[in-house]
Amino acid sequence: xxxxxxxxxxxxxxxxxxxxxxxxxxxxxxxxxxxxxxxxxxxxxxxxxxxxxxxxxxxxxxxxxxxxxxxxxxxxxxxxxxxxxxxxxxxxxxxxxxxxxxxxxxxxxxxxxxxxxxxxxxxxxxxxxxxxxxxxxxxxxxxxxxxxxxxxxxxxxxxxxxxxxxxxxxxxxxxxxxxxxxxxxxxxxxxxxxxxxxxxxxxxxxxxxxxxxxxxxxxxxxxxxxxxxxxxxxxxxxxxxxxxxxxxxxxxxxxxxxxxxx
Numbered sequence: 714x715x716x717x718x719x720x721x722x723x724x725x726x727x728x729x730x731x732x733x734x735x736x737x738x739x740x741x742x743x744x745x746x747x748x749x750x751x752x753x754x755x756x757x758x759x760x761x762x763x764x765x766x767x768x769x770x771x772x773x774x775x776x777x778x779x780x781x782x783x784x785x786x787x788x789x790x791x792x793x794x795x796x797x798x799x800x801x802x803x804x805x806x807x808x809x810x811x812x813x814x815x816x817x818x819x820x821x822x823x824x825x826x827x828x829x830x831x832x833x834x835x836x837x838x839x840x841x842x843x844x845x846x847x848x849x850x851x852x853x854x855x856x857x858x859x860x861x862x863x864x865x866x867x868x869x870x871x872x873x874x875x876x877x878x879x880x881x882x883x884x885x886x887x888x889x890x891x892x893x894x895x896x897x898x899x900x901x902x903x904x905x906x907x908x909x910x911x912x913x914x915x916x917x918x919x920x921x922x923x924x925x926x927x928x929x930x931x932x933x934x935x936x937x938x939x940x941x942x943x944x945x946x947x948x949x950x951x952x953x954x955x956x957x958x959x960x961x962x963x964x965x966x967x968x969x970x971x972x973x974x975x
Contacts, residue, residue: 718852720933725859728790729922736792737799737915739781744802746775751817752831760828766876766964770835773869773964780862787858798914801907808903810834829881829889833896836877837904837952843870875958882955897953905949909941 724730749771753764785792797803805811811834812827823831846867854860854867885893913934920930940948 717848721849721853723923724919725853725856727923728788730919731788732785732790732793733918733922735781735785735790737795739778739785739792740795740800741802742774742778742781746771746773746778748802748812748814748817749774752812752823752828755817755821755823756828757822757824760825763828763880766880769964769966770873770876773873777866777869780866784859784862796914796918799911799918801911804907804911805834805838805904808907810900810903810907811838825889826892829884829892830896832877832881832884833893834900835873836881836897836955837900839870839874839877840952841904841908843867843874846870872960872963875960875963878955878958879961879963882957885955893955894953901949901952904952905941905944909937912937912940 724734749767753767753771756764756767782792806813812823812831816823816827846863849863850867854864856863881893881897916930916933916937919925920933925933
């Protein structure tokens with residue numbers, strides 16, 4: 714039998730799979746950094762008070778990308794091209810979730826609905842990120858090679874999730890509650906499908922690099938399918954609830970620096 718711990722350990726111990734894992738993670742974080750940077754620059758005049766927090770969000774994502782690249786550099790590895798079928802951010806955009814990159818490349822101010830869309834999209838995807846990092850912290854928070862990075866990123870993802878809750882609740886009180894709930898539901902239903910597809914694609918690549926037997930690959934695919942079934946039946950609801958977080962004003966300060974991995 715295998716567990717999440719043994720599976721991740723297998724990926725970390727092999728240079729080829731570790732290289733792919735860190736490359737996928739670094740690419741996704743870099744995309745998130747760019748998106749938040751553009752959103753901060755394009756916020757409407759009525760919502761400019763959000764700019765420092767959106768900027769901090771983007772700076773954190775950039776920092777995470779540098780952390781994953783630093784982990785590669787420490788092992789003497791270079792990034793690999795990310796397979797398109799594993800590009801979570803791009804696949805969500807193709808489903809119409811979040812703000813399209815074409816819109817963000819224009820020098821046109823966003824509207825209030827765009828900002829709600831951004832925050833709702835972030836609420837859903839940051840829930841996924843926080844869940845994943847919490848699991849990795851549980852199993853690998855003390856790992857000598859990746860533990861420090863995992864703990865730092867997990868803390869940041871918790872801040873991002875708290876920020877999304879707080880800002881969406883503020884906007885709900887301002888009269889946008891129905892729009893927020895509708896957008897959250899649309900994002901969550903699309904996200905669980907994209908996450909399933911990306912998970913299957915990543916495990917397929919990992920399995921081929923590690924030479925997994927067909928039975929192991931099939932068992933992992935079945936597990937991913939079962940998780941999707943649970944989320945489709947009701948697990949998605951954890952992504953759309955809003956509650957005031959314990960961490961208030963979580964993105965109210967400057968981003969921390971990335972640790973050195975020399």
